[in-house]
Each structure stands twice: as structure tokens, then as C-alpha cells.
Amino acid sequence: MPTVRRARPDTRADVCPDGPAEPHILFVEDDEVIRNTVRIALQRYGFTVSTAADGLTGLELFRETRPDLLVLDVMLPELDGIGLCRRIRESSLVPILMVTARGDDLDIISGLEAGADDYVVKPCESAVLVARIRSLLRRASFAPAGPAADSGGPATGEEVLRFGDLTIDTDGMEVRRAGEITALTPTELRLLLVFAASPGVVLERRTLLRQVWDHAWDGDTRVVDLHVKRLRAKIGAHRIDTVRGFGYKLRR
Incomplete structure (x- = not known):
């Protein structure tokens, strides 16, 4: 993952045009260069990828597409990654991987306390990011029944x-x-x-x-x-x- 260079926020959601495939990753990142670079890298590893450039668009895409895993940058316009993580945790146990700035302990702690499952630090090699994603997806196969599935016993x-x-x-x-x-x-x-x-x-x-x-x-x-x-x-x-x-x- 290249070093962050802030670009003008793009409120459009970039959805991978490929046919349906599993698993589906939603990546929310406001830097267009990073967003496209990571999308292409994840697609090469066989993932279907949707992207969003701000937190509110990311929340809308999450509700529309129900991805298998989310990768959230902490610094986002409209709604930051930590706030977005909290909003998602109100209704979903989907795995969440936070992307934080190097050495920013507050972002790491805040992200984990908001409900993220793991984090990576920028800059991050695509192989490391994919390894963390695959690890989270393996854990997701353990997913327990939620309250809605309660049958009373x-x-x-x-x-x-x-x-x-x-x-x-x-x-x-x-x-x-x-x-x-x-x-x-x-x-x-x-x-x-x-x-x-x-x-x-x-x-x-x-x-x-x-x-x-x-x-x-x-x-x-x-x-x-x-x-x-x-x-x-x-x-x-x-x-x-x-x-x-x-x-x-x-x-x-």
C-alpha cells in the first residue's frame, strides 16, 4: 500500500465490474491512488472488490451489498473510519480490518475499541494485507448465531x-x-x-x-x-x- 497522499474526496462508489465472486471486500479509502491500487491488487488475488471514497458512501454500500469483509481507512471525509466501524457494529458482526497511520497508537486503540477485528499500518505490502484479510475470513467461518436466530433454547x-x-x-x-x-x-x-x-x-x-x-x-x-x-x-x-x-x- 503506497504512502498516503490526500486527494480531493470522491463521493462515488467504485464497484468492481467483474462477475460475482467470493469473497466480496468493501474497501473505504479517500485517496484515489491508494483506492485503485489496492482494488487492483485484491482483484489479482481473486477477490471481488467494491470501493468508496468516504464514510457515508461506504455505509450505504455496506447496506446495499453486504460484503464478506470491510477494510476501512481511519481518516475519511463525511464519516471517519472509526465512526463507520461503530455504525456497522450496531447491526453486523462482519469482519473489519482497520488501516491506520504508522505510529498512531490512538487510531489503533480507537479502531479496536470501536469493534474492528484487526489492523494494518501504512504503508503495507499487498501480500501482508491479503494475509490479514484471509486470516479474518477464516475466522468468519466460525460465525455464531446472532440474536435474530434465537429459537428460545x-x-x-x-x-x-x-x-x-x-x-x-x-x-x-x-x-x-x-x-x-x-x-x-x-x-x-x-x-x-x-x-x-x-x-x-x-x-x-x-x-x-x-x-x-x-x-x-x-x-x-x-x-x-x-x-x-x-x-x-x-x-x-x-x-x-x-x-x-x-x-x-x-x-x-
């Missing part, structure tokens, strides 16, 4: 893990707390499954990065800490203990 999976009033149906990929469906993003679900596979065992942050995000440890574990924070808010803060200097563990 637990799914009938062959294996249901129980931690007090928290139940995890590992076949139906359904999580319930006190009998109520708990909607988790694919990344949150995979994180919970990794914890549930080793209850009471302390898992280092770099181990979680490898098992959940497919990342080799590069010294930055904020993505783990912020996802643990989000998971705690959904399943109960008391269920995941912090072991200072080591990592986290799910209480038995």
Missing part, C-alpha cells in the same frame, strides 16, 4: 461446554449467557474457544496472537488486550483472569 450440538451460566455449543457455534444468546464477532468467538479449550491454563498474549489472529508475535499485543476487554463485557468480566506479566486464563 440451546442449539442441539453434540458438545456443549459449560462455565457456570455460560454455555458454548462448539458444533452450532452458539454462545449463551444465562440462557440468552450472546452475539460475538468471529474473532471474539475464536478467542473464547481457545480459552475454553484450556480452562484454568494461563495463555500468553503471543500464544493468543498465533492461535486466534495467525500472527507471529511482533511485540504489539494491544489487539489481544482490547479483544479480551470486549469479550469480558459480553460474557462477564469475572470469567477471564489477568495473570500479570504472563497473559490470561478462563476460570474453570
Whole structure:
């Protein structure tokens, strides 16, 4: 991904003209050079790509096309990437990858707290971007049933893990707390499954990065800490203990 050079915002949505293909990526970026360069690169890797030049157009395109994954730049006109991420998270668990400026810790933290699953830092090689996208799409295959799919009772999976009033149906990929469906993003679900596979065992942050995000440890574990924070808010803060200097563990 080339270094950002701001161009005059283009409120038009550039949709890939190719026939239907999977998966479908929505890329929202206001710099026309970057937008077109990334679109072409992703198409070469076999993705169908829609693009938008501002946050509001991106939101409209998301509602119209329901892509499999979104790549959002943080700095966008009309509605910035963090605001757009929050708006999407109000109704969808679709994987979201944020693109941030190098060294801008506030953008990284704000994006993850808004509900993004992962982030890349500019400038970014297309191979790295594609690797992150593919990793997120693999996690998306774990997607749990959301509230709209609630039939009033637990799914009938062959294996249901129980931690007090928290139940995890590992076949139906359904999580319930006190009998109520708990909607988790694919990344949150995979994180919970990794914890549930080793209850009471302390898992280092770099181990979680490898098992959940497919990342080799590069010294930055904020993505783990912020996802643990989000998971705690959904399943109960008391269920995941912090072991200072080591990592986290799910209480038995």
C-alpha cells in the first residue's frame, strides 16, 4: 500500500465490474491512488472488490451489498473510519480490518475499541494485507448465531461446554449467557474457544496472537488486550483472569 497522499474526496462508489465472486471486500479509502491500487491488487488475488471514497458512501454500500469483509481507512471525509466501524457494529458482526497511520497508537486503540477485528499500518505490502484479510475470513467461518436466530433454547450440538451460566455449543457455534444468546464477532468467538479449550491454563498474549489472529508475535499485543476487554463485557468480566506479566486464563 503506497504512502498516503490526500486527494480531493470522491463521493462515488467504485464497484468492481467483474462477475460475482467470493469473497466480496468493501474497501473505504479517500485517496484515489491508494483506492485503485489496492482494488487492483485484491482483484489479482481473486477477490471481488467494491470501493468508496468516504464514510457515508461506504455505509450505504455496506447496506446495499453486504460484503464478506470491510477494510476501512481511519481518516475519511463525511464519516471517519472509526465512526463507520461503530455504525456497522450496531447491526453486523462482519469482519473489519482497520488501516491506520504508522505510529498512531490512538487510531489503533480507537479502531479496536470501536469493534474492528484487526489492523494494518501504512504503508503495507499487498501480500501482508491479503494475509490479514484471509486470516479474518477464516475466522468468519466460525460465525455464531446472532440474536435474530434465537429459537428460545440451546442449539442441539453434540458438545456443549459449560462455565457456570455460560454455555458454548462448539458444533452450532452458539454462545449463551444465562440462557440468552450472546452475539460475538468471529474473532471474539475464536478467542473464547481457545480459552475454553484450556480452562484454568494461563495463555500468553503471543500464544493468543498465533492461535486466534495467525500472527507471529511482533511485540504489539494491544489487539489481544482490547479483544479480551470486549469479550469480558459480553460474557462477564469475572470469567477471564489477568495473570500479570504472563497473559490470561478462563476460570474453570
